[in-house]
Amino acid sequence: MSTTPVEKPLVAYFSMEIGLDPGMPTYAGGLGVLAGDTVRTAADIRLPLVAVTLLYRGGHFFQRLDARGAQSEEPVKWIVEDFLEPLEARAEVEIEGRRVRIRAWRYRLTGESGFQVPVYFLDTDLGENSEWDRTLTGTLYGGDLHYRLCQELLLGIGGVRMLRALGYRKIGRYHLNEGHAALLVVGLLEEERTAGDGPVTAEMVDAVRHRCIFTTHTPVPAGHDQFPSDMARKVLGERYWSWLRTCGQETLLNMTALALHCSRYVNGVAMKHGEVSQSLFPGYPVHSITNGVHAATWVAPSFQRLFDRHVPDWRRDPLTLRYAVGIAGAEIWAAHLGAKRRLIEFINHECNSGLDVNLLTIGFARRAATYKRLTLLFHDPERLKAIAQRAGRFQLVFAGKAHPHDEGGKELIRQVHRFREALAGHVPVVYLANYDMVLARILCAGVDVWLNTPLPPHEASGTSGMKAAMNGVPSLSVLDGWWIEGHVEGVTGWSIGDRVEACLEPKGDMDACHAAALYDKLEQQVAPCFYHDRDRFIGIMRHTIAINGSFFNTHRMIAQYMNDAYSVIDSYFGKVMPS
Numbered sequence: 249m250s251t252t253p254v255e256k257p258l259v260a261y262f263s264m265e266i267g268l269d270p271g272m273p274t275y276a277g278g279l280g281v282l283a284g285d286t287v288r289t290a291a292d293i294r295l296p297l298v299a300v301t302l303l304y305r306g307g308h309f310f311q312r313l314d315a316r317g318a319q320s321e322e323p324v325k326w327i328v329e330d331f332l333e334p335l336e337a338r339a340e341v342e343i344e345g346r347r348v349r350i351r352a353w354r355y356r357l358t359g360e361s362g363f364q365v366p367v368y369f370l371d372t373d374l375g376e377n378s379e380w381d382r383t384l385t386g387t388l389y390g391g392d393l394h395y396r397l398c399q400e401l402l403l404g405i406g407g408v409r410m411l412r413a414l415g416y417r418k419i420g421r422y423h424l425n426e427g428h429a430a431l432l433v434v435g436l437l438e439e440e441r442t443a444g445d446g447p448v449t450a451e452m453v454d455a456v457r458h459r460c461i462f463t464t465h466t467p468v469p470a471g472h473d474q475f476p477s478d479m480a481r482k483v484l485g486e487r488y489w490s491w492l493r494t495c496g497q498e499t500l501l502n503m504t505a506l507a508l509h510c511s512r513y514v515n516g517v518a519m520k521h522g523e524v525s526q527s528l529f530p531g532y533p534v535h536s537i538t539n540g541v542h543a544a545t546w547v548a549p550s551f552q553r554l555f556d557r558h559v560p561d562w563r564r565d566p567l568t569l570r571y572a573v574g575i576a577g578a579e580i581w582a583a584h585l586g587a588k589r590r591l592i593e594f595i596n597h598e599c600n601s602g603l604d605v606n607l608l609t610i611g612f613a614r615r616a617a618t619y620k621r622l623t624l625l626f627h628d629p630e631r632l633k634a635i636a637q638r639a640g641r642f643q644l645v646f647a648g649k650a651h652p653h654d655e656g657g658k659e660l661i662r663q664v665h666r667f668r669e670a671l672a673g674h675v676p677v678v679y680l681a682n683y684d685m686v687l688a689r690i691l692c693a694g695v696d697v698w699l700n701t702p703l704p705p706h707e708a709s710g711t712s713g714m715k716a717a718m719n720g721v722p723s724l725s726v727l728d729g730w731w732i733e734g735h736v737e738g739v740t741g742w743s744i745g746d747r748v749e750a751c752l753e754p755k756g757d758m759d760a761c762h763a764a765a766l767y768d769k770l771e772q773q774v775a776p777c778f779y780h781d782r783d784r785f786i787g788i789m790r791h792t793i794a795i796n797g798s799f800f801n802t803h804r805m806i807a808q809y810m811n812d813a814y815s816v817i818d819s820y821f822g823k824v825m826p827s
């Protein structure tokens with residue numbers, strides 16, 4: 249077998265989804281894109297990290313939309329061998345008493361300075377496995393609860409065993425990117441137990457805890473995976489189930505609770521999300537490390553050229569985007585027009601929509617989950633038409649997939665299509681199908697304003713507004729997630745409503761309240777600034793890059809993980825990684 253690119257990893261990063269290459273459908277949304285950006289940054293800064301995930305031969309799904317916005321899903325077709333290198337190593341797990349063999353495929357991600365980080369994709373599609381077991385690495389977030397538990401067993405226990413089979417003996421830290429990976433603690437406990445069949449002790453759990461870091465990603469209790477205990481017993485077997493009881497699992501297997509119990513450091517993905525998570529899990533200290541995005545991945549070509557001229561170190565050190573305060577307005581606007589033309593030409597070519605590059609263009613794209621409130625902007629279509637008449641015309645670009653089982657999300661997509669008809673002739677509306685990283689790159693950079701309307705406090709962080717900020721695109725957003733930290737009114741963008749509490753006065757409907765606030769901002773601030781005070785608008789773009797681009801990036805984020813979570817200083821002095 250060829251030599252491993254990282255001999256002694258400091259960190260093993262486990263994630264159910266990782267968005268590495270736009271051609272590989274191994275991610276569904278923000279979580280996977282964040283994981284990809286994290287790995288890209290690790291490679292840039294030469295952090296010895298290895299990542300583990302599952303393969304997904306059918307991806308998440310390919311979205312088709314008919315004329316009325318009805319979504320249908322198809323498996324994504326892709327050629328695994330075109331992207332990944334097959335490895336000979338094999339590992340094995342037991343699922344419901346059956347032996348399931350696992351193989352791994354490797355992706356080598358090369359950073360700015362040539363350093364490589366390997367990502368291992370686990371795959372059960374092997375002749376020696378049963379037909380059903382072969383489908384376990386078929387679809388991301390497909391299937392039922394039982395299928396999901398089997399996948400999480402593969403990721404956690406199978407992942408640890410595969411790392412050993414690949415020759416990785418000493419790994420300093422195990423980073424659980426969301427609770428999906430929590431069963432890796434079973435894999436580690438297995439190694440803590442010396443010989444025999446004795447019980448798992450508190451000391452063994454402590455030893456595992458010393459090495460685990462857990463990042464939670466959703467403030468919604470229903471978003472945390474849990475499995476009935478009889479299912480968990482059946483899938484994992486009596487022995488492992490008894491170990492999990494030592495780790496506090498009694499009536500349910502709750503992946504978040506398991507991860508909390510077995511991690512030395514726990515964090516949410518923005519300040520507010522850390523606080524909300526702390527109140528959900530009062531027994532554990534919960535910290536905050538705000539997400540970021542990988543600058544070189546998300547900056548459009550026209551802005552790359554601009555930054556190369558003015559802040560040449562920005563790829564290696566995106567903190568230097570702070571110096572964008574010195575870039576002339578005319579150059580920022582020219583770079584923006586480059587990104588905007590690319591988007592408008594793409595849309596007109598794809599959809600024959602006749603969008604106009606001179607009109608204020610507002611973008612909204614993310615998973616069509618109900619809490620994101622895809623249709624908030626259409627709360628009062630008459631008011632929207634009136635704003636277009638009085639304050640200046642604007643055009644709207646939407647994109648986003650609904651989870652195949654999420655009827656509420658699918659209905660929202662159909663509703664956007666109905667509003668498109670209702671607003672025809674007044675406000676052009678486009679819905680782009682199959683939102684993915686390729687589309688996100690063009691879209692976040694090419695619009696004039698990025699709209700974000702989650703129902704607080706449901707947005708843990710959000711990252712698409714950060715991608716926009718890297719390209720000087722200000723946000724118009726509800727104060728939730730990262731925007732609470734990134735928002736300076738009229739300087740980096742605009743808020744929709746102020747605090748949640750104020751919006752609930754006297755006693756009301758949060759949607760109506762936020763919609764009214766959104767219309768007021770659009771009519772009185774955003775459109776007038778765009779059309780009648782272009783210099784000020786460009787000033788906002790400049791601050792968006794300097795204040796938010798320089799901070800909401802994964803280079804800053806990883807530095808915080810290294811300082812606060814991985815404690816690399818400890819490892820340097822040999823406490824974690826004896827040489």
Ligand SMILES: *Cc1c(COP(=O)(O)O)cnc(C)c1O
Pocket residue numbers: 276277278279281613614615683684685688689709710711712713715
């Ligand atoms: C960045 C990204 C997301 C996450 O967007 P949020 O604003 O955090 O919801 C989802 N899907 C794709 C394809 C992305 O690129």
